[in-house]
Amino acid sequence: MDSLSDEIINRIPSIDFNYCLTCGACVSGCPAAGIDGLDPRKFLRLLLLGYDDRLLDSNWIYACTMCQRCEHACPMGINVGRIVYELRGMRDRDKRPKNLQRSCELQKASNSTGIPNEDFVWVVNDVLEEVRAQEPEWSGLTAPIDKKGAEFFLNQNAKEPTVEPEEMAHLWKILHAVGIDWTYSSKWWDGANYCLFTGDAPDWEYTVRKQAETVDALGVRYYINTE
Ligand code: SF4
Ligand code: SF4
Structure with missing residues (x-):
């Protein structure tokens, strides 16, 4: 196998971390700086010096939030989070x-x-029924599911229907108040995409494609991603 740095360059030809000035600007705003004794500048040094096993085994790649603040701070435009994403997928x-x-x-x-x-x-239907019954001012609230031809598709954080279902109604009320024509779907309704965080592009693409196919099948024009 190529060295890790060669493999990264193969995967992301637009990134050239050889231009790193070791200035440390990336460290200043990095929320993961110092965790496990690493930060973006040290991370790049280890990559350039060939400490491949140490980087691949390090849990710091999961402390990095892939927020890209380092890229905005860096005079050379190096996006360490993008490299971290690739490393996650290589594990x-x-x-x-x-x-x-x-x-x-x-x-x-x-x-x-x-x-x-x-x-x-x-x-969804249970929460809707409860809100309508207990809050007369919201007796006309709706939470459509599989409504063909709605203008907006709303996805949903899967934790809410599982552990705090009443939280879902807040957004329904906002959409209702502004007169948005929206719908959930009864399948592929989860807005989160944990496959992004594993760094696995085929898994990530698969889940996004299933969501997109669902939206297209309903004939919905706009996708509201709450995540
Ligand atoms: S992308 Fe990672 S390395 Fe860059 S600033 Fe965010 S947490 Fe730090
Ligand atoms: S800000 Fe850019 S050039 Fe400076 S140490 Fe970080 S990655 Fe290297």
């Missing part, structure tokens, strides 16, 4: 953080919490 699946990989696997099957789609539909 064997069974060596990735278990919760992250498990959420991605569940998402590829349906949604990241693994609740049945029927439960999602039931919870």
